[in-house]
Amino acid sequence: MKAIILAAGIGKRLYPLTKERPKCMLDVGGKPILEYILESINFAGISEAVIVVGPQKEMIEKKFGKKFGNVKLTYVYNELYQSTNNLRSLWCAREQLTDEFIQIHGDLVLNKEIVKLACSSKVKNGVLITKDHIHFVVDGNRVLLDGDIISDINKTSSWDYSEGRAFGIYKFSKLAASAYRDIIDSEKNNFKDGFEKALLPMLKKFEFKVIDINKLSFSEIDDLNDLNEANKKVKTII
DSSP states (O other): OOOEOOOOOOOOGGTTGGGGOOGSSSSSSSSSSSHHHHHHHHHHHHOOOEEOOOOOOOOOOOOTEEEEEEEEEEEEETTTTTTTTTTHHHHHHHGGGGEEEEEEETTEEEEEHHHHHHHHHHOOSSSEEOOOOOGGOOOOOOEEETTTTEEESSSSSSSSSSSSEEEEEEOHHHHHHHHHHHHHHHHTTOOOOOOHHHHHHHHHSOEEEEEEEEOEEEEEESSOOOOOOOOHHHHHHO
């Protein structure tokens, strides 16, 4: 199992804090956001993480080096980070999508148990969700089911009809990884789109199921309010 961390975002809504440092390196509770992700990966027993970096990439590489705990770190540079979305970050890492992996968005402050939950789940292809209404935000990804299979993920359905919120962690089997890579490569003229452009066709090709994080907690950092709230409740998350 490998982790692919998408950490090339410019953090426009967090400016001016992100003028001098990458979004994933902003401080929450005394350490960078990315460190919480790496702690969760290390705790899960994952041996390798590929970090897609963008602005001030040297700061990330200097801080974390080539290894975090027992996790080997590899860096991939999305040099077009200013003009593209995370679909392009996935394309930059496409050669790493050869085996089962966990895709993790680099703006999450995670309870260290969360990635372990994903790895230990019997679900081969899955989407981690929360059913906690406190996380049901306006621009959150709603997860819709057909039976126990995920049929759609979107930002417009009513929360009343959704299974919960997808917040940025996705699990892929080896077979799904290969198909995902092919779809990502076919979308190379649409790099202003988000990763959902590649994920949604996958829902028609493979059975993706829900992995509920239950009472485990997280914070997604999109703006200054998110950052302030994360700092207030970080002890309850970890």
